[in-house]
Amino acid sequence: MEPFIKTTEQPSSYRHLETMPLHDLLAGMNQEDQQVPLAVQAALPQIEKLALAVVEAMARGGRLFYIGAGTSGRLGVLDASEIPPTFGVSKNYVIGIIAGGNIALTDAVENAEDDEEQGWKDLESHKVSKNDILIGLATSGTTPYVIGAMEKCRALGIVTGCITCNKHAPISQVADFPVEVIVGPEFLTGSTRLKSGTAQKMVLNMISTIAMIRMGRVLDNKMVNMQLTNQKLIERGTRMLIEKTGLETEKAKHLLLQYGSVAAAMEAYNKDTGQI
Incomplete structure (x- = not known):
């Protein structure tokens, strides 16, 4: 050596x-x-x-x-x-x-x-x-x-x-x-x-x-489990939801804030709409 x-x-x-x-x-x-x-x-x-x-x-x-x-x-x-x-x-x-x-x-x-x-x-x-x-x-x-x-x-x-x-x-x-x-x-x-x-x-x-x-904390190339600790991240999360669901901005933002993360909001949305 x-x-x-x-x-x-x-x-x-x-x-x-x-x-x-x-x-x-x-x-x-x-x-x-x-x-x-x-x-x-x-x-x-x-x-x-x-x-x-x-x-x-x-x-x-x-x-x-x-x-x-x-x-x-x-x-x-x-x-x-x-x-x-x-x-x-x-x-x-x-x-x-x-x-x-x-x-x-x-x-x-x-x-x-x-x-x-x-x-x-x-x-x-x-x-x-x-x-x-x-x-x-x-x-x-x-x-x-x-x-x-x-x-x-x-x-x-x-x-x-x-x-x-x-x-x-x-x-x-x-x-x-x-x-x-x-x-x-x-x-x-x-x-x-x-x-x-x-x-x-x-x-x-x-x-x-x-x-x-x-460990499944990322979807595609997105930080779908990020904490919504400031306005920038809320806006980013809202854009992710719009991209995935086609929801209007205010509805997407409301859903995001209701469930606390993009991943949780997506899960709730898919369950409500019957999507996989």
Whole structure:
């Protein structure tokens, strides 16, 4: 096996950023960002295996857990928080855990990511079980808080995956389904909130969206179970109902608000009209 090298910590190929013209800073960052989707594409076989494992866990009634620190942890919490309003499921369906707790979403918590025991303690508070699946998020692939939790899960027969941006990372060794998205050194040396964070966000988008599609929360290409939390979404839902039923706008909107989602409104409409 190749030796483990943190490419995420290697020096940027751009020098003297403080003297660069604004246009060159933008162009350089954009050039680096273009590498991200190609790196994700190269990791698609790994992502497919992990996505399938997530679908299988949810099909048996399990939950999806993300665990991470810093930017990785925030991205996991972000993805988890967007699932209920987008797909109309319980907030306990996908759960994001970040080292240091919720305060770490906005403030750095000193040494939180270095605690090898706390990750499991945080998971245990959610009564994690063999039905569930855990995805460890660590661009470096070395975060003790995350690896400690994953090691404990594996020992207890809980399925694990990971998303990292370093090849042959330690976190991959404790993951049943490792995903390594190799984006290379950052534009700003070591700043993994840039390319590495973008890569993680892209993979999280893919996994959670595919899981929800497979769990029947999408019809055709529409978010028919989205929560109607603002006027924009009510208008979107109304348009969906009009498209599917041919109802006038006000009737479609009334039906939508009466039943709370496009899916529920469609079910009621089809039942009343005798359609399948």
